[in-house]
Amino acid sequence: MTTIKQEGNQYVAYFEGRLDTAAAVTTAEDVKPLYDVTNSEIVLDCSKLDYISSSGLRIFLSIRKEAALKNNKVIVRHISDDIRQVFVMTGFVSLFEIQ
16 A cells, blocks of 8 residues: 655655555556656655565656656655665665665
8 A cells, every 4th residue: 555645845655565566556556646746855655565576666666767857856765674685686775765
């Protein structure tokens, strides 16, 4: 499940549960409003994200790609050690600012 909230000049997407192949279809639709954000920071909050698959990583990559076109910065925050390990193994750690 993904919820998006505007907090000041940031748009925060809160990811929850498992972002696997089955959840990716719904999540991809949930995050589409982020594609229209301009000149803001987009925060991908993973504090309640338990798992991310390659389908989930593609969603993060799509958000980053659209954000770059609109001069937005993307920050990933509160990732667990397991998800950090996935980011390191896939090279995503160098694509995102992680807090």
